[in-house]
Amino acid sequence: MELQTPLTPRTQRTLRKLQSAHNLGAATKITSSSSTLLTQQKLRDSHSRDISPTRRQALNRSPRRHRANSDASGNANLPNLRTASSTTSLHAKRVALSRTPSAADALSLDRLIREGPPGDDVSSALATMRFKVLGQGIKSDIDGMSSSRIYIWLILLDAPVLSTDEYLKLVHRGASPAYAKIRNDTFRTLTTDPLFRRRVSEASLIRLLNAVAWMLHDGKEERRPSSSRQSLPASNSTSPSRGEVSQAFTSSPGARTRARALTLTTEGSDSNTSEPGTYVQGMNVLAAPFLYAARSEAEAFVAFHQLLTKECPGYIRGAMVGVHRGLRLVDKVLGIVDTKLSLYLTSKGLSAEIYAFPSVLTLCACTPPLPEVLRLWDFLFAYGPHLNILCIVAQLIMMRNELLGSLSPNKLLRSFPTLHADQIKAHALAIIKMIPNDVYEEIVNHAL
Structure with missing residues (x-):
């Protein structure tokens, strides 16, 4: 039997490029020779590991990603x-x-x-x-x-088991209705973070967001009455669907000047506030830590989708109603735990709508450094992403002296100081004891 020549790194890069999001909008198909190489790689990966199908499914590893190669045994x-x-x-x-x-x-x-x-x-x-x-x-x-x-x-996150093949099916469907908006955002995701840029490619982020957009679209189609459904091809078109309504969110001048490497609008969200959208600008930053921490795109996909649909569906529903409820709660909690600081910011015309929008929407992922974001997310996922509201208030309290001593606190709030997860957690735990039960219940339910 003729032995197969092992794949070189260049061949692997070629395969990843062929499957990249840059080909989602193209009408051409992957050549048969490339498909053969891909099949050989998958078969070789399957035979080289003595792993049962059940365990392989549980690990959700993608054989194409170098950072998915390690085996978490047991x-x-x-x-x-x-x-x-x-x-x-x-x-x-x-x-x-x-x-x-x-x-x-x-x-x-x-x-x-x-x-x-x-x-x-x-x-x-x-x-x-x-x-x-x-x-x-x-x-x-x-x-x-x-x-x-x-x-x-x-x-x-109570995420379900998902095989890599199911994720690949979503990728191979081509461009979702939100593809053009996704491509407009991904290139500016955490552009100042060298760790993220070194580990996660833009193509990987595009694939993940496009797959999530397909899942959210399919969920919307299933909930619609059969008479009102519109069939969409598993298309190569990069244009949004005609029925997709764009709503621009008019932010204040202070919010517009805040450079956070993401666009803070609800453009592309749906007008029906009872239905989740397929993509809202800012989801690219929220997805970034999952791709950084995961060993495969499939793992990042299922965790990110679970967060959006089970923990924070209000963040992508209509005009981001959950995010705006969270912003009002930031103001309310700050007024309870630090009345002086709250009144001072209010006197300067600074509400959470102006300075805290990206921090609420992205669970603080918009504030560097990324390793501290991961540690903060460990805490949020353990006890609930709703605690992000308290973590934002904690950051304000940590800036208290600088804010009260500044004649223009809006300049300080344009960019929060670097994250220190342990200090933020300590302040958040202290805040929990200070707020009444009814306010805490609002915090728990604000993103649902």
Whole structure:
């Protein structure tokens, strides 16, 4: 039997280029020779690892991505933790700083993921995982990279298992109705962050956002009455659909001058406020940390889609109603915990609508450095993304002296200081004790 020549890095780059988002809008097909090479690569990857189909599906690895090659052994128990995470969610409760000890306490986070909950006690294992994330954090290097972070996120987000092939089907459908708007945003995503630019390509970000846009579009089509549905081809067209209505969000001059490497408008969102849109500007920044932390695009896709549809659907619904509710809550919480600072900012005409829009929409991902964003997200996913409202207020309190001492605090608020996740978490936990239950309930539900 003739042996196949191993693929060279150049060949692999060629395959990735052929599958890149830059070909989503093209009418040409991938040549048969390229398809053959791709098939050979997938078969060789399948035979080279002694992994069962069930476990391979649970790991959600893409064989084309170099950063998806490492094998997180023993993660067959991952779906078991995911299945029950929604039933024990703490999103409707305050952060629990004390709890009943369990057998899972003796295991590290890595062992807990690899071996599963001791005695099949999923509820206690999830509580232990959250507590360890809060107290110890997730081990990572100086660049924020961790071999277990994406799996912990998937569990905490209660993300379903998705095979890589299902993600590739969405990619191969071509350009979504939101493709042109996606391409207009992706090139300016975290442009000043060298870690992100070195690790994540624009093509990867385009593929992810386009696949999510297809999923959201399909969900909208399924909810529509059959008589009003319009068939859209799995098209090569890069133009938005005719029925897609653009609504421009008129921001204040202060908000427009804030350079955050994203456009803060609701252009491209749907006029029906009860339905989620397929893409809103700013989703590119919200997707960036998932691609940075994940080992494959498929993992990043399922985590990002779960966040949008289950945790923060209000952020992409209509005119971003959830984001605007969050902004009002930033003002309300600041007025409760620091009345003096709140009144001073109000006297200068500064409301959260002006300075906090990107921080609410992106869960603070718009503020560098990226490794600190990942550590902050560990906390948010453990106890609920709604806590981002308190994290924004915490950042304002950390800037308190500078803001009160400035005659033009709007200049300071155009760009928040670099993130310090541990300090922000400490302030957020203190704020929780200061706000009444009814306000906390509003915070919990604002993004739904």
